[in-house]
Amino acid sequence: xxEKIKNLIKNxxxxxxxxxxxxxxxxxxxxxNGDYSTNVALIYGSILKFEKGHPRxxxxxxxxxxxxxxxxxxxxxxxALTGFINFRLSKEFFADRLQTILKEKDKFGKNKKLxxxxxxxxxxxxxxxxxxxxxxxxxxxxGEVISRLVEWNGAEVKRANYQGDVGIHVAKAIWGILxxxxxxxxxxxxxxQAYIQGVTAYxxxxxAKEEIKEINKKIYNRSDSEINKIYNQGKxxxxxxxxxxxxxxxxxxxxxxxxxxxxxxxKEIVEEFLNKEVFKKSDGAIIFEGEKYGLHTRVxxxxxxxxTYEAKELxxxxxxxxxxxxxxxxxxxxxxxxxxxxxxxKVMEFVLPNLAKKIKHISHGxxxxxxxxxxxxxxxVITGESLIQDMEKLALDKIKSSNREFxxxxxxxxxxxxxxxxxxxxxxxxSIGKDIIFDFxxxxxxxxxxxxxxxxxxxxxxxxxxxxxxxxxxxxxxxxNIELEHLLYRFPKVIERAMNNYAPNYVVTYLIExxxxxxxxxxxxxxxxSPEESYYLxxxxxxxxxxxxxxxxxxxxxxxxx
RNA sequence: GUCCCUGUAGUUCAACGGACAGAACAAGAGCCUUCUAAGCUCUAGAUGGAGGUUCGAUUCCUCCCAGGGGCACCA
Numbered sequence: 294x295x296e297k298i299k300n301l302i303k304n305x306x307x308x309x310x311x312x313x314x315x316x317x318x319x320x321x322x323x324x325x326n327g328d329y330s331t332n333v334a335l336i337y338g339s340i341l342k343f344e345k346g347h348p349r350x351x352x353x354x355x356x357x358x359x360x361x362x363x364x365x366x367x368x369x370x371x372x373a374l375t376g377f378i379n380f381r382l383s384k385e386f387f388a389d390r391l392q393t394i395l396k397e398k399d400k401f402g403k404n405k406k407l408x409x410x411x412x413x414x415x416x417x418x419x420x421x422x423x424x425x426x427x428x429x430x431x432x433x434x435x436g437e438v439i440s441r442l443v444e445w446n447g448a449e450v451k452r453a454n455y456q457g458d459v460g461i462h463v464a465k466a467i468w469g470i471l472x473x474x475x476x477x478x479x480x481x482x483x484x485x486q487a488y489i490q491g492v493t494a495y496x497x498x499x500x501a502k503e504e505i506k507e508i509n510k511k512i513y514n515r516s517d518s519e520i521n522k523i524y525n526q527g528k529x530x531x532x533x534x535x536x537x538x539x540x541x542x543x544x545x546x547x548x549x550x551x552x553x554x555x556x557x558x559x560k561e562i563v564e565e566f567l568n569k570e571v572f573k574k575s576d577g578a579i580i581f582e583g584e585k586y587g588l589h590t591r592v593x594x595x596x597x598x599x600x601t602y603e604a605k606e607l608x609x610x611x612x613x614x615x616x617x618x619x620x621x622x623x624x625x626x627x628x629x630x631x632x633x634x635x636x637x638x639k640v641m642e643f644v645l646p647n648l649a650k651k652i653k654h655i656s657h658g659x660x661x662x663x664x665x666x667x668x669x670x671x672x673x674v675i676t677g678e679s680l681i682q683d684m685e686k687l688a689l690d691k692i693k694s695s696n697r698e699f700x701x702x703x704x705x706x707x708x709x710x711x712x713x714x715x716x717x718x719x720x721x722x723x724s725i726g727k728d729i730i731f732d733f734x735x736x737x738x739x740x741x742x743x744x745x746x747x748x749x750x751x752x753x754x755x756x757x758x759x760x761x762x763x764x765x766x767x768x769x770x771x772x773x774n775i776e777l778e779h780l781l782y783r784f785p786k787v788i789e790r791a792m793n794n795y796a797p798n799y800v801v802t803y804l805i806e807x808x809x810x811x812x813x814x815x816x817x818x819x820x821x822x823s824p825e826e827s828y829y830l831x832x833x834x835x836x837x838x839x840x841x842x843x844x845x846x847x848x849x850x851x852x853x854x855x
Numbered sequence: 856g857u858c859c860c861u862g863u864a865g866u867u868c869a870a871c872g873g874a875c876a877g878a879a880c881a882a883g884a885g886c887c888u889u890c891u892a893a894g895c896u897c898u899a900g901a902u903g904g905a906g907g908u909u910c911g912a913u914u915c916c917u918c919c920c921a922g923g924g925g926c927a928c929c930a
Binding site for chain 2: 695
């Protein structure tokens with residue numbers, strides 16, 4: 294449709310003897326400005342300085358030309374005071390799109406823009422021996438939606454999770470475990486506690502610091518059988534724990550990468566390029582001098598000869614490509630590592646030039662507590678699990694206070710769907726790079742601009758369609774102006790735009806507007822029993838379908854009841 | 856100090872260089888003997904400051920102010 298309008302304008306310009314095509318055709322923010330609008334008159338009106346000089350005069354000329362062969366889908370063309378030309382679509386067009394939605398069902402909104410592309414998305418990246426905190430929850434939520442957006446745009450997607458199973462943080466945790474009487478761990482909590490103990494000792498106690506460094510080496514070499522035993526036990530415990538959380542969140546990874554598996558390869562790459570003007574020795578460590586490129590200087594191999602995060606990342610990229618010949622590899626991380634990632638990309642241009650071009654970094658903001666920075670080092674963390682649990686409790690109370698009857702099983706399912714939905718929504722509703730000041734009471738709501746609002750709207754729509762006795766049809770459309778019609782057909786465009794900008798919040802904003810529009814319709818028009826029942830039903834079904842598809846992209850589940 | 860990011864109603868967030876800057880929560884006034892009130896309708900309320908580019912700036916540029924993050928062997 295957009296193309297049709299563009300061509301219409303181009304032809305009109307051509308007939309007026311004007312070249313160039315720098316104008317925009319878009320959906321206006323405000324529905325009262327029509328379904329599509331163009332700024333063509335504003336641009337050319339002022340540049341060409343028409344006799345009267347006003348964009349409106351020019352707009353009238355363009356309109357005259359366009360009216361000569363107006364497509365059937367366009368009902369009216371209007372010129373706004375400001376000079377915008379607004380197009381209003383016909384009832385026939387809306388009815389036709391409604392039919393498409395009901396026919397395509399779960400596929401409505403998908404496109405093939407990225408067909409044939411193989412894309413790997415890496416996200417979540419929690420570290421064994423440490424807590425899965427709300428930062429990981431954020432990375433998981435964002436990464437999963439990016440994956441789904443890429444899928445909806447036609448690409449083949451593999452999900453990857455990269456986990457830090459070696460490094461000084463693990464050594465700290467194991468040191469803490471060794472201080473315990475039984476020298477073993479039975480839960481993820483005790484492992485995290487041991488880690489905090491190790492962190493404190495590392496900073497305050499010189500002897501412990503040396504011991505931890507020693508343990509770190511032993512973990513790398515796997516030279517100490519006792520440490521290996523604790524290590525294996527702790528790692529297994531952590532990974533099983535994470536897996537439970539992924540299940541709840543709706544993520545299924547295709548590949549798991551571990552730092553322990555990529556370190557050697559990273560080290561080899563660094564050593565290979567040591568004397569080729571890429572890396573340099575300095576104070577016993579091997580570094581990359583980023584200052585030449587306006588970046589930071591980073592250590593790749595420390596003075597112990599062990600690879601740091603940066604070197605491991607080089608090995609990781611190579612490993613990823615070995616497993617999956619991707620066209621693009623997207624890494625989703627918190628924005629605190631933005632600067633490091635720039636250094637990495639620069640280094641990759643030298644050492645892995647073919648892969649460097651395929652790497653994309655998307656960073657999201659951090660979850661911050663009103664009290665200050667959250668850190669597992671200080672123990673000042675909210676775990677992903679406890680957050681979900683607290684939310685479930687709230688959802689449970691809310692369900693029980695309603696008058697509806699549910700079985701125990703239903704209550705459990707619904708409260709989980711709603712609480713996870715509320716959390717995800719609060720992460721996705723704002724633009725991706727911004728920090729979230731996380732306040733349990735304020736950030737997570739069941740009302741208004743929230744996940745449960747969308748879920749509730751869906752359930753409501755379902756409930757109506759189930760009660761009707763007659764068949765829905767998009768044939769007998771009415772002449773009444775229903776806002777919902779103007780929004781439903783836009784969904785595919787929203788998905789496309791969200792993908793192009795890696796902006797899940799575009800989907801969120803659209804869905805809220807859509808649901809609001811439906812709720813307004815619902816409150817103002819009786820659906821069942823109205824003379825327009827069959828068409829209203831079609832509208833309601835189409836709404837439920839589009840909302841469900843949108844929530845699916847956002848990885849938010851839709852309950853059948855609530 | 857330096858680099859990057861962010862400053863929008865009381866609060867939490869929107870706004871693909873365009874039309875009177877949108878919501879939600881909180882505040883106030885209404886709507887359930889009618890399809891699920893986790894809902895709907897109405898009222899009040901905002902672009903940190905100063906310049907610049909543009910027909911047009913919350914959006915781009917410069918400076919200032921405020922907050923956050925990064926800046927060598929953690930990730």
